[in-house]
Amino acid sequence: MKRTRAGLALVTATMAGLALSGCGTDDNSASQAAAGVTSGASDAACGGKSSLTAEGSTAQQNAIAVFNQVWGKACAGKNLSYNPTGSGAGRQQFIAGHVDFAGSDSPLSEAQVQEAADRCGQNPAWHLPLVFGPVSIAYHLDGVENLVVDGDVLARIFSGAITSWDDPALVALNPGSELPAIPITPIYRSDSSGTTDNFQKYLSAAAPQSWTKGEGSEFQGGVGEGAQKSAGVVQAVQSTPGAVGYVEKGFADQAGLRSAMIDSGAGVVAATDESAGVAIQAAAFEEEGTHDMRLDLRSLYGTKQAAAYPLVLVTYEIVCSNGYDPDTSAAVKSFLKTASNSGQDELSRAGYVRLPDQMKRRLSAAIDAIQ
Structure with a gap:
């Protein structure tokens, strides 16, 4: 059966102060403010290759630094090199096969959907939301x-x-x-x-x-x-x-x-x-019954609900649902499991919002389905 590769953009810059890979990176000192990150037992098996690569959204850069540190503590020696060049560049690099997954605040365009499937061995790419923030x-x-x-x-x-x-x-x-x-x-x-x-x-x-x-x-x-x-x-x-x-x-x-x-x-x-x-509760998935978790945020943006701040961003990890080699697949799943569980506990330190529980359940099923 088909499994989704929820690739989460991890930043090379861990809380210990490692530098981000690539050029033109944003200042990541906010993420280092989360230096008190702790992690217990691993949220997922620590199999697969030691290093992953991703590129894209600067919006999720500091969150990825948090996730990367938590993953490295849970799975010794694991690291993700994340180049924050912007969502558009990240999608292009993923489609070209230059990185294991993309970080993007916008979904693939209609034309890019087929291009991404070609990159994934004629398997669809999935959008996995890992980070929300105002x-x-x-x-x-x-x-x-x-x-x-x-x-x-x-x-x-x-x-x-x-x-x-x-x-x-x-x-x-x-x-x-x-x-x-x-x-x-x-x-x-x-x-x-x-x-x-x-x-x-x-x-x-x-x-x-x-x-x-x-x-x-x-x-x-x-x-x-x-x-x-x-x-x-x-x-x-x-x-x-x-x-x-x-x-x-x-x-x-x-x-x-x-x-x-x-x-x-x-x-x-x-x-x-x-x-x-409060505003995030109004967000709805574009499709039900699928591991592709694109969100329709229009109802959220137009909300009149009291106490809701409507200008909220969701950032995705765009991953292959199938087509990775076994070492990459195992590493992507390990990272995503850690980021979507214990990694969520530290997000507020870096200015982000934890995933709602119902979204975490659907995300967990998608990660399990990655092949």
């Missing part, structure tokens, strides 16, 4: 401690319809705050990014009248300044008064950036593990 609306606005935005305002900022911080729409959302009359500089990901894809899907769901630019891994807004990778967005926001950008909360927290709160219509909600967890 996406921060990080901003640089001196004197404004608690900024509130909503989907409509964000859509208009990132499409160029709102250009100044003292715009009446922002003033209405922030009574009592002194918003300065300075230009807004939107910061977006200039590389192919799953975070961009999720952000634009959020804008489409939360503000369909104001965001008509479309979706996808390339930014469609047409305004602002581009920056490479999550670390680049953080650096651009830090260095630009009046800037606002979207980036994973763990990176924003690590850099000491302020994160805006979002009002979806049922009250103002800050980006926290708890509020993101």
Whole structure:
């Protein structure tokens, strides 16, 4: 029977301070803040080869560092070299057979589905969600401690319809705050990014009248300044008064950036593990009865539920369901089992949210099915 290769992107940089493999990596010091990681007995057999390779999403980079350390403690000598080049690059490298799996915040495109099957020996590739986390609306606005935005305002900022911080729409959302009359500089990901894809899907769901630019891994807004990778967005926001950008909360927290709160219509909600967890409960699978675990997040992005922070990102490990050699298959399963069990206990340290129990059960079955 067919088994899914849930390849989890593991970072070479462990909490002990190992450097990430490859070039152009983001700063991984946030993941090292989880140095208190502990692990008991292994969650899975420690078979297969000692080293795995993966590439892709910068959003899951710090989570992968956590998983990599936990795996190395549970299975001595095991390590994953993860190159955080962005989701688009990761999917391409996986399809080309250059890495064992891809880390991606967006699923394979329709055209890539067949290309991935070709790479997997005419077996389908599966999307296995291992990490959830809130996406921060990080901003640089001196004197404004608690900024509130909503989907409509964000859509208009990132499409160029709102250009100044003292715009009446922002003033209405922030009574009592002194918003300065300075230009807004939107910061977006200039590389192919799953975070961009999720952000634009959020804008489409939360503000369909104001965001008509479309979706996808390339930014469609047409305004602002581009920056490479999550670390680049953080650096651009830090260095630009009046800037606002979207980036994973763990990176924003690590850099000491302020994160805006979002009002979806049922009250103002800050980006926290708890509020993101409330929103995640609204996520649904695109297909039932399959080990391919792609999620439909539109209901989550459009939620009006109280205490739910709607701008949440899911990152997948894209793996072959079959077609790996036995040593690779055993190692991928070992890593994924560890990451989806004891590895989840440490995610909050790096700014991520644990998988819901019902999702963990389905994920465990998918990992067991890998051949």
